[in-house]
Amino acid sequence: MSNPYAASANNAYRASQVLTSSRGQLVVLTFDGLLTALQRARVGITMNKVEVRCAGFEKSLEIIGELLASLDQERGGSIAKELSALYVFLFGELTSLGVRPELAKLDTIIAMVRELRDAFHTITVAPRRDVA
16 A cells, blocks of 8 residues: 555655756656656566556657657757657657557667656756857
């Protein structure tokens, strides 16, 4: 049985984290949520738990939709276009995996998402250099 007070404290911590984060940090937090959802889907596949797998994929697709909607195509230029294409690709792959789960393919997607998350984290924590 889960502790409702612990869940409430965790939700309060997450809310505080979101409210005090920069845009870059919010993207990293979003990728963290995506990785958690993908891991849940992976557990569902390995344990043959359809409802867990489906919940993980459903949450993953929601998060990718959020990432796609948050792109600023005008200010982001070619990077936004490339990220958009990548998010659309991931969305398609996860939709396919929801119907025909393949652990190896999911592991490849998880590795791609982790690499993206780490890249955004590096950009977020790197000192800004102003161009003169």
